[in-house]
């Protein structure tokens with residue numbers, strides 16, 4: 001399809017891709033999308049997940065958890081990832097009896113390997129930067145499908161944090177509920193969007209709260225050699241250590257930052273967890289108590305961010321939880337307690353499969369880009385103005 005035809009379409013079938021901070025795999029969602037802004041309507045056609053093998057995950061972790069990874073590795077993985085993704089897409093489409101020619105475009109978030117939202121000096125100039133790899137142009141050539149990728153850079157160029165970007169999607173989706181809503185995503189990092197009952201875009205607020213699954217995953221991997229604390233079972237067996245909790249509250253610089261703010265593995269990666277676990281050993285804590293306290297802290301950071309930085313009009317009626325953390329029953333139970341009497345539900349219960357929310361979001365953001373519509377939320381990211389996000393790379 002020519003780019004001109006694609007741009008002129010009113011409805012598009014878009015494949016959204018997300019490869020998140022957790023490095024667990026690639027999430028895929030084919031979405032039929034029509035309209036724009038609050039008038040956007042969409043229908044999920046198919047969803048799928050392709051897990052990274054241990055070997056692939058260790059390559060990614062070398063990049064995302066070691067800020068000193070060699071440049072040649074960044075460059076190689078930038079080409080290797082789209083190859084891997086193109087294979088995953090081909091089998092996903094095939095399994096769902098879809099052909100690549102039926103897909104109008106791909107919206108690809110890419111894999112964040114570096115996100116520096118606080119300015120640092122380069123040759124006398126203060127610069128923020130973010131890098132998502134898995135080159136969209138390579139992916140477009142390998143799949144034959146036009147790709148919209150690299151969504152974060154335009155917002156950052158305008159003085160924004162380039163994150164979070166889900167709030168635009170949260171606004172266009174949740175404003176239909178006409179309730180004071182918090183849309184929470186617990187991926188590697190947790191972020192939250194407030195959507196007022198009247199759906200007024202200018203009142204939408206959002207920020208990264210702190211760790212999502214990142215501390216929990218790293219702790220459980222180091223202590224139990226399991227990928228994650230399934231359903232929060234280990235945490236549920238432990239008890240709270242107020243001393244470890246207070247240590248975290250005092251020493252985690254991110255939760256004390258004012259918004260706009262965003263974070264990633266740069267902050268909550270291996271250095272952070274090693275220091276925390278050393279402290280826990282000094283406090284002679286048992287493993288379940290460590291998991292319990294880290295889970296408690298994860299919810300504490302979410303609640304604290306809402307209390308301090310989100311001005312709501314009336315009480316919160318609905319808290320919709322997306323991301324893999326929505327499966328963590330222990331986290332969900334604590335969220336229900338601290339946000340009571342708000343109704344706390346998985347995003348799936350409100351019509352958006354929690355495992356694919358971000359993939360669906362990037363399909364919708366790609367659609368807006370092809371519509372020529374901005375999709376950052378400037379009051380959230382700190383950008384000076386709305387921006388049309390991403391780069392369009394034409395497929396075959």
Ligand SMILES: Nc1ncnc2c1ncn2[C@@H]1O[C@H](COP(=O)(O)OP(=O)(O)O)[C@@H](O)[C@H]1O
Pocket residue numbers: 019020021022023024025186187188189213216217227228229230231232322323324325327328329358
């Ligand atoms: N059943 C479960 N119980 C507890 N945690 C889970 C469960 N399923 C997934 N998760 C968590 O969700 C994470 C993946 O979440 P995801 O939303 O994909 O994050 P990201 O966007 O950072 O990739 C896993 O690493 C794990 O911590």
Ligand SMILES: [Mg+2]
Pocket residue numbers: 019020021022023024025027
């Ligand atoms: Mg993931």
